[in-house]
Amino acid sequence: MKKYNFIYLAVFVMLLASCAVRKPSGHHVGVLVGKQWQLVELQGEAVPAKVNGKMPFLKLDEEKGRYSASGGCNGIGGEYTLQKNNGITFSRGMSTMMACADMRVENGLRTLFEEADTYTVDENTLILSKGKNGAALAKFTLVSDQSDKLAGTWELDYIMEADDFNTLYSSRKPTIIFDMAEKKVNGNSSCNNFSGNVKIDGHAISFGPLMSTKMACPGNGEQVFLKNIERVTSFDVQDSVLTMMMDDIVVMRWNKK
Incomplete structure (x- = not known):
């Protein structure tokens, strides 16, 4: 019995060692x-x-x-x-x-x-x-933490899944304002105003829950905006350009106002 116990122990140690390589x-x-x-x-x-x-x-x-x-x-x-x-x-x-x-x-x-x-x-x-x-x-x-560079107002310049950005937002481009002290955002989705929380950890970022006014809006610009801001997982700020990404895919790009 002791012999079998030793064999089982040896196999268990080998399995642990093989798993450790992956960690x-x-x-x-x-x-x-x-x-x-x-x-x-x-x-x-x-x-x-x-x-x-x-x-x-x-x-x-x-x-x-x-x-x-x-x-x-x-x-x-x-x-x-x-x-x-x-x-x-x-x-x-x-x-x-x-x-x-x-x-x-x-x-x-x-x-x-x-x-x-x-x-x-x-x-x-x-x-x-x-x-x-x-x-x-x-x-x-x-690269040092860039969260302090988010403060202020940004205007949307690019959004994923928009075949014609200028047509989609012909009347008004979405904007977003970061309040870093309160860890909150507010802005306009091209029609309704929105506000909510923002969570930032290094270059990781997430929004929500976001609350919005309820005006009826022409076109689907607002729907495209709300759908894509939920996808955002990280960000990068270069000069006056804010890029929001989902993993390695650019979801939104904003210009500082």
């Missing part, structure tokens, strides 16, 4: 995930602060196990897995398909996610490499 490990995990990292070096070459007018970045969502990134043009994303000994793997998911003037950094990022298998974090610097002792494939610096 995040290392004391850097807490400062790695849930942050936004700005790409500053790729394949040994410096990356401009802005490419096509946008900041190249990487973000890892701990809860969903997904990453989102941009090389200054399209949103790139998919799933990632953290492994023991600072291992990391990326799998490609959906991305937008815009053509931009400068695609070099974006193309380099796509190659990076295919090759990188190791990460290191040193204070505010994240390095992705191939192999524990391999040369750095990319370097990122930590």
Whole structure:
């Protein structure tokens, strides 16, 4: 009986060990995930602060196990897995398909996610490499919390699933106002006024419940707006442009008024 108990114990330990490989490990995990990292070096070459007018970045969502990134043009994303000994793997998911003037950094990022298998974090610097002792494939610096940049009034400039934005909002574009002290928002959905709570954690954001006035509205601009604001899970602010995303897909884009 003792022999069988020893066998069962050995099998149980082996199963635990195999599961541990799939779990995040290392004391850097807490400062790695849930942050936004700005790409500053790729394949040994410096990356401009802005490419096509946008900041190249990487973000890892701990809860969903997904990453989102941009090389200054399209949103790139998919799933990632953290492994023991600072291992990391990326799998490609959906991305937008815009053509931009400068695609070099974006193309380099796509190659990076295919090759990188190791990460290191040193204070505010994240390095992705191939192999524990391999040369750095990319370097990122930590982006500070942007929630303070949300304060004020924003006017909608783009929304997902709108074939003709200007026709959809020909009379009035939706607006949103952030009150960061009270953690509340209010605005206009192109017809009715709305207000409610906003929850922000780093670059993660969610709205609700939202209350609205009840005027009858022509067209379906308000319905499109309310449907898409519920999809938003993260945000990014660059100068006077606020981008709201669902995972790695751009849902809304706003201009500061």
